[in-house]
Amino acid sequence: MTSKKLTCNARTVLDFRLQARGSEMKATVLRAGVTLAIIAGAIAAAVVISRAVVGSRIVANSGASVETIRIAEHRQPRIDALNKSVPRIEKQLGVIIEVVEYPSPEKDYLSKLLTELGAGNAPDLFTTNYDSDVSDMVSAGYLAPITAEVKAWDGYDQLFDVAKKLSTSADGQIYALDSMLLVEQIYFRRDLLDKAGISTAQPANWKDLLDRAREIKAKTGKYGLLLPAGISWGSGAFSEGFALFVPGSKTPQIANDDGTLNLNGEGVRDIFRLYKSLIDEDLMPIKPLLGPEPWVIPKYVMFPAGDLMATTCGTWCYIYDWGKASKNPVPDVTKNVGTWAVPGMVGGSSVKISGSNIWAVNAKSAHVGLTKKVLLALCSVDATVAYAQVIGNVPARKDAADNKDFQALTELVPVLKNVENGTFLKSAPGFSVVSEGVARATEALLRKQTDASGAQAILVKYVKDLLGDNVVN
Amino acid sequence: MAMTYETRMAWQNRMLLVPALVLLVCFILIPAGAAIYISFTNDALNGFAASHPQLVGLKNYVRLFSDEGFWNSLIVTFFFVFGSSIVGQFVLGLASAMALNRPIAFRPIFNAAILLPNAVPEVVAGFIWISMLAGGKYSTLSRIVGLLGFAPHDWLESTPLLMIIVVNTWRGIAFAMILMTSGLSAVPGEVYEAARMDGATPRQIFWRITLPLLRPTIFLYMLVSTAGTIAIFGLIYTLTRGGPGGATEIIGIYIYNQSFIAYQLGYGSAVAVIVLGVSIAIGAIYVRVLKVQV
CATH class of the missing domain: 3.40.190.10 (Periplasmic binding protein-like II)
Incomplete structure (x- = not known):
């Protein structure tokens, strides 16, 4: 009986507290409601004002609705x-x-x-x-x-x-x-090569280009040629590097008319072999290419400083990279920086458009x-x-x-x-995958994890994994 | 039939959970379910697969296990989590909590100094550290070591993993310290008093009393911190983007690179699903195998 009474009392106290708490909650809810109403009003006013501003701009422009x-x-x-x-x-x-x-x-x-x-x-x-x-x-x-x-x-x-x-x-x-x-070819430091007694004549073929890079390294201790490469460089590893050498290789086009991609060809392997030689013989800078924004140090710092003597690039280099729009320009850029068309593997040359x-x-x-x-x-x-x-x-x-x-x-x-004299690569569905595959293959070369055949295998596997076995020739 | 008071209160309590549950379902469970589904497709951001994704079964998972980049990112993630979360943040956080648990002068200032890194947005913190660690003679760290006669050094290129561990440790000490402080405050003072009366040395007190009584807090910290560190993205992306050469490509960066740089949403989702599994497994180990109540 006593315990029951106590329980009843406790319930009464609890109900009283709950009622009191309920009143507090009501007040809190009311305050929250008022606050929300103020916020909603402010937002509505802001929307009305912004629409009025846009509307006035539209009317001011034409007097009618403007898209x-x-x-x-x-x-x-x-x-x-x-x-x-x-x-x-x-x-x-x-x-x-x-x-x-x-x-x-x-x-x-x-x-x-x-x-x-x-x-x-x-x-x-x-x-x-x-x-x-x-x-x-x-x-x-x-x-x-x-x-x-x-x-x-x-x-x-x-x-x-x-x-x-x-x-x-x-x-x-x-x-x-x-x-x-984009008109892309090889840009070189004519002033510094002349000074070092190195020929600035157009290289006849890839071997000649490689020999020139070796000569630069031997005579000046500087890097002889940069080809954009690696995952960090993104699409540029393909478009600004690899793709320039395709027309002069034994696989002059990657896209076939039937929608397949020529990636197993000898030409592709030969291009990777060119990269491999430059990397293994320390003819191109590697470390900056493995970091974020890999173009910054070689193109904006090393080339103007003369630590890198040649690189693939396009007309933008004469203005944006080393010219009047550059933060680190090469003085008298068109005179001191010359261009070579990209030589073919065994001869001929091309300028990529x-x-x-x-x-x-x-x-x-x-x-x-x-x-x-x-x-x-x-x-x-x-x-x-x-x-x-x-x-x-x-x-x-x-x-x-x-x-x-x-x-x-x-x-x-x-x-x-001279734009019409350039060559261009035919594009095809799947090219963004090829581009990423080339970036991965050249990354493996940069990290000295594979050889030219291995790089080609990386490219082919990547493209097949994503686009299917039938897409690659 | 009218509900009893207890039933009514129980329903009220359940109803209070509804907003949180709706958010959980909308923003966690449904996206996780979608990610699991996408991981079985060839969905992509660009190309034919972007408009016509097809089911490819386990192809993404099979490819993943032969992908060196994936394994590399798992290894990098392990060292990153172990170095920064388990060793760096925990040890320094505990030491800070114990030091600041004593009545010392300028305690609020020390507290604020430790908490400050957590108040800096992730990306801002990243840029601050880039200016500290960048190559060349003008970076802060190179200037400091220059005073000791050392040549300027590109720290993010020569020791990238160690550097991101240091940065993440710096950023996470505050969280560890707050949790450890709360754990320390729950230890009754009488226990320490009794130990001292029994002649226990400070070292014995730490190993026999403080650490065992902090165990639930430590494991709660380990659970939250490990899961949080695995998911870190902005700090590393700002500092190194996973480079050089994948040296700091923790799993979050790897997932981003696969999904948004290589445009393979299906493959990126497969990696994300594996990480989800790993995170759940780690949580299960902490919570169940070690029988810790959290």
Whole structure:
């Protein structure tokens, strides 16, 4: 009885406490509710104000609703070049252009872009810098076809033939337009080689090139030739290094017409053998290539300092890497830095041409038609020359030669005239996998884990693992 | 039938868990399930597989076991976790907690100094350490050793794994110290008093009293810290991106590289699933095999 009474008392006390706590909770909930209402009100006000600001901008521009086109761009010089053209295009087409700044370097940019393309929330318009990425973007269904618009465009006839070929996919359609061209070959320190009494004549073949690098090492103690390599260099290990030697090898094209890839060929092994010789004989710097941003030390520090005498590079090196836009320029760069065409394995030579600033329209854009117009406007002479001024690549249009701003770029004028003499690699679906495979194979060479045959096996296995056994020849 | 008070309270308590459960399901369980599914496909960020991923069975897992890069990253991860979490952070965290558990002058300042690294965002911390460890005569560490007559050195290139262990130890001491301090405060003072009256030396007190009574806290720390260190990404990505030559490519970086640099979401997911399994196994060892209540 007593215990029951005690229990009842305890329950009463507990209920009382709970009631008291309930009142406190009600007050807390009320306070929280008021706070939330204030926050919600503030957010609503902010939304209304921001919409009013955007709306006023739209009205101010045209007096009616104006579409906004979002463009992805990365690296400050490129963003600056794009921003130079934006006001003109906005006025010309009556659109609002929003430049979305993406991360650099190239691989980070592309990773973010591809992730957003996959998720369906990427900007309307974007660039890629390598033809090898375009084929795979087409396969993924990310790009809207632009064939009809490009062919009806008044700038089409002004495009170099090589730009037209590079822009056209295997199915005959155009999905991305190469607005600029990369002209790549071997750049060497003419001033320092002359001083050391080393020949600056065009090397006749790979053996001659290798002997030149050996001579540089023997006479100066400096590195003789750099070929971009390794995983950290990303797509550049293929596009800025390996690919330059393909046309002069026994396997002059990797992509076959039937969609297969020529990777088991002798030519591929020979190119890896060239890398192997440079690495094993300590003719090219290795340590910087194994770290993050591997181009920084060899290209921006060692080459200007004369610690590296030759490297594969493109026209951008005359402006961006060692020229007027460089933080560590080579004095009188066009005189002191000479160029060699890339020699063939047994003879002949080639200059590699590839696309750059390859503009493409997001297939899932809400304004595909208008975005295509913006794309074409970005391939105008003015827009491409603006890029040429800060990046150092050449416009893909013949009529750029007549532009007075371009004529001031004396480093690029002679290159533009010879663009049509270059060679290019046909691209195909799966090329981004090949590119990564070459990076992995050359990484193994850099780490001295394999020989040329082993590197080729790494490349072939990687591509087969990802694309299937039937894709590799 | 009306619910009893206890039943009503039990339901109320369960309902309180619902928001956390919803978040757990939406942001942990469903993504984990999706990752497991994707690991059996050839899904990719680019190329035909991006739009038409296909089931490939165990192909990704078979490939993984013959992938030297994967094994390398597991080994690197083991040394990184062991060096920074189990040895570095724990030892220094415990030492700091014991030192600051005593009535010493300027204790709040010492506390703040130890807690400060944890307040710095991961990426900012990474950049700070790059300026400390970079090659060339202007890096902080090279200047310091330069005063002793040594030549400038690129620390992230010559001893990269050791350097990331040092950096992660620096960053994680505070967490270890906080947990150990809470553990130490739970040890009754009478026990130490009795030990001292029995003539125990400080060393005996540490090994026979402090450490055994801290055991649950230590294992809780080990569990949380090991899982957290395995999952580290931003700090290492900022410092080395896994280089040079894979020397600091811990498993988180490896997964990122496979998924977002090589664009192989399926293969990257397979690696992530293996790591999930390893993490669960480590948790099980800590919690069940050692019979520690956490």
